[in-house]
Amino acid sequence: MTERAEFNAEEWDTVRRGPATAALMVIASQRGGTVRESFAVGKVYTQAAQTGSGDILAEIVSDPPKIDREHLGTPDELPVRGPQAISEAVSLLESRAMPEEVDAFKRFCMDVAEHAAEATKSGDFLGIGGKRISEKESAALDQIASTLGIERSSESTASADDGEG
Secondary structure, eight states: OOOGGGSOHHHHHHHHHHHHHHHHHHHHHSSSOHHHHHHHHHHHHHHHHHTOOSSHHHHHHTSOOOOOHHHHOSTTTHHHHHHHHHHHHHHHHHHHSOHHHHHHHHHHHHHHHHHHHHTSOBSOBTTBSOBSSOHHHHHHHHHHHHHHTOOOOHHHHHHHHHOOO
16 A cells, blocks of 8 residues: 655645646636536545545545646646646656556546536526536546546546536
8 A cells, every 4th residue: 555655745746736636627627617616626525535445545635735726827728737747646656556546546536527527517597408517628528538548437428418417
């Protein structure tokens, strides 16, 4: 089992920013809903902390990062810098963690991003119609999944395709 102590302070910050960066990529992709999306991200962290099993992911969720927007650049730079930051986090974990811990980290990054995307409907009028995941959010999720080398969950893919939530 990998522990936080195996990383220096800078490396640890890089690792723990990975999931939050994924969420920020989704949140920044579409205007509106930032508060709901942020609450959804917080809820995923809280649930993961409550079910933590003493592994590296439990340590990550017990110490959520404060995202430094300057580190990730402007909203225009985020689609480039965000995946770079996520890749750095994964690379650090791959160099020290067990493969199942790396997989759990990747899945957690994707879960955080998907919950942020599903937090609000886009394109609705007075709560009627709209899509659970907008096209821009779906594109951000696809980019995150590609960066992580994993598939999006079928639930989030379906809701992006058919507007059902």
